[in-house]
Amino acid sequence: MVCREHTSNNIVNYQVPPQIPVCGPLIIRCATYATSRNATCAPHPSRTHSVAAAAMPPSGACCSHDHDCEAADCGPAYSLYKHIDQLHIRCLNEDVDGSCKNAFKAWAQRTQPTEHPLRSDPDDPELLLHIPFDGAVKLKAICVIGGSGGSAPSKMRAFINRDDLDFAGIASMAPLQEWDLQEDNNGSLEYPTQVAKFSGVHSVDLHFPSTFGSDQCEINFVGLKGEFSERERRAVEAVYEARPVPGDHQVPGDMQGAHWNVS
Numbered sequence: 001m002v003c004r005e006h007t008s009n010n011i012v013n014y015q016v017p018p019q020i021p022v023c024g025p026l027i028i029r030c031a032t033y034a035t036s037r038n039a040t041c042a043p044h045p046s047r048t049h050s051v052a053a054a055a056m057p058p059s060g061a062c063c064s065h066d067h068d069c070e071a072a073d074c075g076p077a078y079s080l081y082k083h084i085d086q087l088h089i090r091c092l093n094e095d096v097d098g099s100c101k102n103a104f105k106a107w108a109q110r111t112q113p114t115e116h117p118l119r120s121d122p123d124d125p126e127l128l129l130h131i132p133f134d135g136a137v138k139l140k141a142i143c144v145i146g147g148s149g150g151s152a153p154s155k156m157r158a159f160i161n162r163d164d165l166d167f168a169g170i171a172s173m174a175p176l177q178e179w180d181l182q183e184d185n186n187g188s189l190e191y192p193t194q195v196a197k198f199s200g201v202h203s204v205d206l207h208f209p210s211t212f213g214s215d216q217c218e219i220n221f222v223g224l225k226g227e228f229s230e231r232e233r234r235a236v237e238a239v240y241e242a243r244p245v246p247g248d249h250q251v252p253g254d255m256q257g258a259h260w261n262v263s
Contacts, residue, residue, distance in 0.1 A: 078224065078225050080139070080226050084134070086104070089101050089129075089132070090130045092127070094127065095121055095122065095216070102114050103129075103220065104221075104222060111185070117220045118220075119218045125151075125214065125217040126210075127207070127208040128166070129207075131203060131224070133201065133203060133228075135202075137202075138229070139160075139195075139198040139224060139226040140195055141191060142156070142190065143190045143221070143222070144156065146211075147217075147219070148218075150211060150214040151217060151218040152181070152183045152184070153210070153211055154180070156207070156208055157178040157209070158205070159175055160204050161203055162205060163203065165205050176194075177197065179191045190223075190225065204224075
């Protein structure tokens with residue numbers, strides 16, 4: 001992908017490395033490389049997709065896959081769902097208890113209909129989703145597929161390594177990172193984290209405070225991209241005596257009581 005900066009005298013092209021995220025089908029992060037505010041983007045000849053305009057989203061955090069996910073197999077990158085402690089997932093203000101667990105599934109199944117998607121109370125769109133892992137992870141990106149009709153979440157806030165959060169608590173807390181979301185029905189958008197802040201993560205809480213107009217929030221899929229570190233477990237061998245046997249603890253007569261021979 002090439003960022004093209006228009007100046008008063010000439011046009012300067014900037015080659016954008018493949019690892020730089022592309023924001024939406026019509027958006028690319030040219031601002032990272034072009035110093036001019038009047039920057040537009042043009043597709044590099046080696047790429048097959050097209051970009052018509054360049055503009056950073058409000059949060060500067062949204063990005064899109066610049067390839068065919070099925071052909072490239074994004075599944076392994078989004079495999080952290082296998083390391084979630086499913087029994088202890090919980091969500092505040094969910095309409096059906098336990099439905100939050102249905103939002104986590106394999107990448108290939110992300111667009112498949114969910115019988116009981118995660119929905120908030122019908123009159124309150126706010127959700128607070130607690131996701132514990134069975135080890136430490138480095139969280140690199142998050143993908144969210146919301147409902148239709150304006151019920152998808154419009155904002156996401158993240159907190160890590162907390163087990164005691166509720167709506168009252170987070171009201172006065174600054175999140176580790178937050179994103180302005182876009183409506184996405186197929187999981188083509190992902191939201192990169194500031195990776196240095198999301199290392200050694202044992203749990204993440206995602207706060208969805210609002211929707212795109214609906215009084216009820218709906219989430220069909222939450223994908224977590226990153227690396228898993230196996231939790232270190234070491235067995236400790238210990239021997240306990242149910243009843244001491246005096247014969248097993250005898251010492252020589254001249255070393256008993258006050259008869260220690262110290263020379």
